[in-house]
Amino acid sequence: MTQLTLITDSSPLPAETTDSLATVVIPPLEGEYLYSFSSTVHPELSVGCVIEVQLGRRTVPGFVLSTNSPRERSASVEMTQRGIKIKPIPAHSRPIPAFLEGHLGFFEWIAKYYAEPLSKIIDLAVPRPAFSKKESFFRLTPELPQGRLGAAQQRVLDFLSSRNDWVSASEIRQNCDTTPAILRALEKKGCVISASEAPSTLLTTSPVQPQSRFHDLSQEQQDVTTPMRTVVAGHQFNSFLLHGVTGSGKTEVYLELIIEALQHNRSALVIVPEIALTPQLLDRFESRLGQKVAVLHSSLKPHERWQHWSDALTGATKVVIGARSAIFAPMKDLGVIVVDEEHDGSFKQGEGIRYNARDLAVVRAKLASCPVVLGSATPSLESFNHARSGKHMLLTLNQRFYTSRALSFDVVDLNRLKPWEMPSKSISPKLLTLLKDTLDKGEQSFVLYNRRGFASYLQCGTCENVVGCPHCSVTLTFHRNTNSLLCHFCGFTTPPPIACSACGAKDPKACGNAEAEPLFKQRGAGTERVFEEISDLLPRARIAKLDRDAVRSIDDYTSILQKMRSKEIDILVGTQMIAKGHDLPDVTLVGIVDCDVGLHVPDFRAAERAFQLLTQVAGRAGRRERQGYVLLQTRVPQHPSLQMTVASNFLGFAEQELKMREMLGYPPFQRLLRVIVGAEDKAVASSIASIIAQRAQPSCDSLEISLLGPAPAPVEKVRNYWRFHILFKAHSAAKLQTLMQRLKSEVAAERNARIIFDLDPQDML
Ligand code: ADP
Ligand code: ZN
Numbered sequence: 001m002t003q004l005t006l007i008t009d010s011s012p013l014p015a016e017t018t019d020s021l022a023t024v025v026i027p028p029l030e031g032e033y034l035y036s037f038s039s040t041v042h043p044e045l046s047v048g049c050v051i052e053v054q055l056g057r058r059t060v061p062g063f064v065l066s067t068n069s070p071r072e073r074s075a076s077v078e079m080t081q082r083g084i085k086i087k088p089i090p091a092h093s094r095p096i097p098a099f100l101e102g103h104l105g106f107f108e109w110i111a112k113y114y115a116e117p118l119s120k121i122i123d124l125a126v127p128r129p130a131f132s133k134k135e136s137f138f139r140l141t142p143e144l145p146q147g148r149l150g151a152a153q154q155r156v157l158d159f160l161s162s163r164n165d166w167v168s169a170s171e172i173r174q175n176c177d178t179t180p181a182i183l184r185a186l187e188k189k190g191c192v193i194s195a196s197e198a199p200s201t202l203l204t205t206s207p208v209q210p211q212s213r214f215h216d217l218s219q220e221q222q223d224v225t226t227p228m229r230t231v232v233a234g235h236q237f238n239s240f241l242l243h244g245v246t247g248s249g250k251t252e253v254y255l256e257l258i259i260e261a262l263q264h265n266r267s268a269l270v271i272v273p274e275i276a277l278t279p280q281l282l283d284r285f286e287s288r289l290g291q292k293v294a295v296l297h298s299s300l301k302p303h304e305r306w307q308h309w310s311d312a313l314t315g316a317t318k319v320v321i322g323a324r325s326a327i328f329a330p331m332k333d334l335g336v337i338v339v340d341e342e343h344d345g346s347f348k349q350g351e352g353i354r355y356n357a358r359d360l361a362v363v364r365a366k367l368a369s370c371p372v373v374l375g376s377a378t379p380s381l382e383s384f385n386h387a388r389s390g391k392h393m394l395l396t397l398n399q400r401f402y403t404s405r406a407l408s409f410d411v412v413d414l415n416r417l418k419p420w421e422m423p424s425k426s427i428s429p430k431l432l433t434l435l436k437d438t439l440d441k442g443e444q445s446f447v448l449y450n451r452r453g454f455a456s457y458l459q460c461g462t463c464e465n466v467v468g469c470p471h472c473s474v475t476l477t478f479h480r481n482t483n484s485l486l487c488h489f490c491g492f493t494t495p496p497p498i499a500c501s502a503c504g505a506k507d508p509k510a511c512g513n514a515e516a517e518p519l520f521k522q523r524g525a526g527t528e529r530v531f532e533e534i535s536d537l538l539p540r541a542r543i544a545k546l547d548r549d550a551v552r553s554i555d556d557y558t559s560i561l562q563k564m565r566s567k568e569i570d571i572l573v574g575t576q577m578i579a580k581g582h583d584l585p586d587v588t589l590v591g592i593v594d595c596d597v598g599l600h601v602p603d604f605r606a607a608e609r610a611f612q613l614l615t616q617v618a619g620r621a622g623r624r625e626r627q628g629y630v631l632l633q634t635r636v637p638q639h640p641s642l643q644m645t646v647a648s649n650f651l652g653f654a655e656q657e658l659k660m661r662e663m664l665g666y667p668p669f670q671r672l673l674r675v676i677v678g679a680e681d682k683a684v685a686s687s688i689a690s691i692i693a694q695r696a697q698p699s700c701d702s703l704e705i706s707l708l709g710p711a712p713a714p715v716e717k718v719r720n721y722w723r724f725h726i727l728f729k730a731h732s733a734a735k736l737q738t739l740m741q742r743l744k745s746e747v748a749a750e751r752n753a754r755i756i757f758d759l760d761p762q763d764m765l
Helices: 070-081 101-113 118-125 151-163 169-176 180-188 219-233 250-263 279-289 302-314 324-328 357-368 381-388 429-440 527-537 554-565 606-618 640-646 650-664 682-703 733-747
Strands: 020-025 032-037 049-055 058-067 137-140 192-195 238-244 267-271 294-296 319-322 334-340 371-376 393-397 408-413 444-448 457-460 477-479 484-486 520-523 543-546 571-574 587-592 629-634 671-679 706-718 721-730 754-759
Touching: 020 070, 020 118, 032 049, 032 058, 032 070, 058 070, 101 118, 101 357, 101 733, 118 324, 137 151, 137 169, 137 180, 151 169, 151 180, 151 192, 169 180, 180 192, 192 302, 219 238, 219 250, 219 334, 219 371, 219 393, 238 250, 238 381, 250 267, 250 279, 250 334, 250 371, 267 324, 267 357, 279 319, 279 554, 294 302, 319 324, 324 357, 334 357, 357 371, 381 393, 381 650, 408 429, 408 640, 429 444, 429 527, 429 587, 429 629, 444 606, 457 477, 527 543, 527 571, 543 554, 587 606, 606 640, 606 650, 629 640, 640 650, 671 682, 671 706, 671 733, 682 706, 682 721, 682 733, 721 733, 733 754
Parallel strands: 238 371, 238 393, 267 319, 267 334, 294 319, 334 371, 408 629, 444 571, 444 587, 543 571, 587 629
Antiparallel strands: 020 032, 020 058, 049 058, 137 192, 457 520, 477 484, 671 721, 671 754, 706 721
């Protein structure tokens, strides 16, 4: 626990104003601070409130961690002995509930696990209201608590119930002769909720009628739901891995459990990959549940985020759906937590505190005594191994909801095709035929190429030099739409060069010779190129592209999916974005132009990711009654990720891959801590990495941790930072935490380098 910091104030205070003490964190500061306050001025100040306090000459928001406990008392005794006065919380500051006292344990757990101060965890997890000097808004809570009210309080409630909407404090005052204290008392009793600015209309739309399903649950769906439902009803912890093939109806199972939780007057939390948070998904939940759901994700504006957050906190909304950060959602009485597509890499935070929301979901469920369901068609090997060892209960949906027909797979071995046999550079005759047939039948196709742009890189025809990013050790991708070279790591962009920086050769075009061969050869392909090739081959088809260049916002994304649904698009070409969860009835063909993209990256999870991607994208085909076809083009037809995809054999893949991981000592058999040292000077990065490794050695010896490296990271330079990494492996996370704790306290002083500690890393580049 961090030492309490003594906040002193030279002006003496009247004795009666300091009858209470509070410990407060003030992110981003790491320490914990002691303040005094008066329980008559601030009767509602309690753990989990955020309140403005003085820090030096500034007014800053602080989160209350505890009040009037032995901890504050002993700190204050010490301060008194040393003749230091404790600073009071200003009388005009208004405490606003920000998190539940009951969630402190969860935050403390995270702080300990990632060896970070509690203040940073609260900073990460809890949004701040706008402390504007503008006025507050009030409205009735949906369910009025019982209890006696004063006449003035009753007047306010009557007025608010006549309005049934947010009403500003001044309007209330004009209409019912009230004071701020009366409003605060009503809020404390739970009769009204307040917001610090005119809130969005989250609650102002009236509740919708729950819609029932068109079909009953299938037998399989019932079989997996029953054991989970029992645990929801029993308010117990248990963790389930729901392995349901694509299209098996996992979402219906989640909804069933959420309804069960709501019937027990409990709340529910659903975490999905960011990209899945479309208006359609929210509609589907709201209409089936017959109530508003709160939404939490990273692209909300601060006031929207606060609004959804505080609706969950007050209980105004009982269901929260969100991306990674929603794992912190402030709901009481959790009845169930669902993590959909639990294998998805987006649950791991890539910067700052590198938490994994999927793993935290299990921790949170345990602390809240409720079940957690991890669902996927392609479970992560970590989760699957937990299911094998009995830590999670494994439940399986083997059949698609609408059809018992298996997908039909076909593999094209590109090694056997001569360039002149190909209708275009990337499209094989077979894929073209299938695309044509699908088009003729009035059905739709997905075409996956998991790389953006037109060419992966440009290469000088004279000296074979490859054009790289000046800031990163990667090649620049050629984007023809914008006629530019783009670094997919740092975003650097530049027009294509007119001369080679290595040999000085000039592009003939730049010298006015438009007929000549260009100097730079375009190597590799990308979605842009595949899009063009298909457009040339099938001029009558309506083709669209789905990747990060085509989709700048959730609206763009939704509109493309909407066009697919209304059949204004025949063929959708895209990156892994097209693999994510889409349930489009008329897609019957999935073509994978190059299965090998990503297969050869230096990451022990490469095969797992390839299997997941191929299986997920294949699962977009044939989701209704009609037969689905999947065509895979590859140069390594024997690769297990591909073979097991074609055999629809997750278990086979998992067994085989787990054997390999066990042999090599990788997760899930060992835990990893990755330390990355970055510095602008390569020698500095390298030497600091060596120093860290040396300092770590004694701990590694005593804790039985193996140390690999230091070595240059596979991507050696990013944004002008040279990167070296060290990998620590151990049989338990606890050992790695001990090591991390020690290293953090020792190497904090290295000022000319960035040191990143990544416990349970997902990214090895
Ligand atoms: P998954 O997430 O497992 O890939 P979905 O939950 O998207 O699958 O379900 C696939 C399709 O089947 C969806 O269109 C869904 O609405 C439908 N479906 C699944 N179960 C039911 C059910 N019990 N009643 C009606 N439709 C269902
Ligand atoms: Zn770059």
